[in-house]
């Protein structure tokens with residue numbers, strides 16, 4: 001909705017331009033929900049942040065902001081400190097009943113869960129990954145069961161970078177490419193911070209550093225190679241194709257890359273890339 005500056009999302013769809021008051025109410029609800037529910041302590045799981053944790057969170061969020069700026073993100077979404085929930089090691093796994101490891105995020109609440117790994121670097125990388133999900137291009141949608149009145153209206157995510165939720169809220173597309181771009185950028189972040197003074201007392205646990213989603217990253221790299229090989233007249237180098245993937249994730253610009261993917265791999269490809277039903 002134009003005309004309402006919501007600090008947490010780029011766009012709200014599903015309300016017509018004539019329904020300004022209704023749009024305003026939804027925006028107010030979104031902000032309140034993020035600032036109250038998103039910041040609410042997770043009893044039984046969350047631990048107090050130490051001074052070091054806060055320093056690492058600030059360092060990571062600032063570094064991420066600079067990277068987003070570098071890729072021309074026009075909206076900087078600042079996540080309140082209370083929306084970053086620190087859990088003991090394996091806390092995410094316990095909290096999500098084994099569904100997720102190390103970290104998780106909620107788009108609608110703009111909040112993250114992060115395990116406090118013994119490694120400061122691992123903690124920062126997990127934080128970087130989850131924060132990038134919610135600081136990338138974000139759109140929400142209002143889904144109305146009944147088009148004629150406001151009953152049964154529901155707020156759902158619509159876009160998180162690459163990730164698209166269908167307009168009936170039941171299907172999700174392109175999630176693995178979202179993970180691939182985020183993991184690629186997390187690995188570059190690691191290269192840029194590993195020699196920082198902040199990490200001089202770094203203690204590693206016996207797993208070493210883990211940057212998740214290597215399968216998705218290798219799939220993306222293969223796709224980039226093929227697109228580049230097929231479009232050498234359009235791109236000077238492979239890096240230019242990679243930049244389109246990063247731009248689609250960070251700024252939501254899917255049009256140009258979407259066309260290229262469809263031309264290269266066949267029409268209808270985008271709708272087939274790991275489309276799944278939301279349970």
Ligand SMILES: [Zn+2]
Pocket residue numbers: 129133179182
């Ligand atoms: Zn992720």
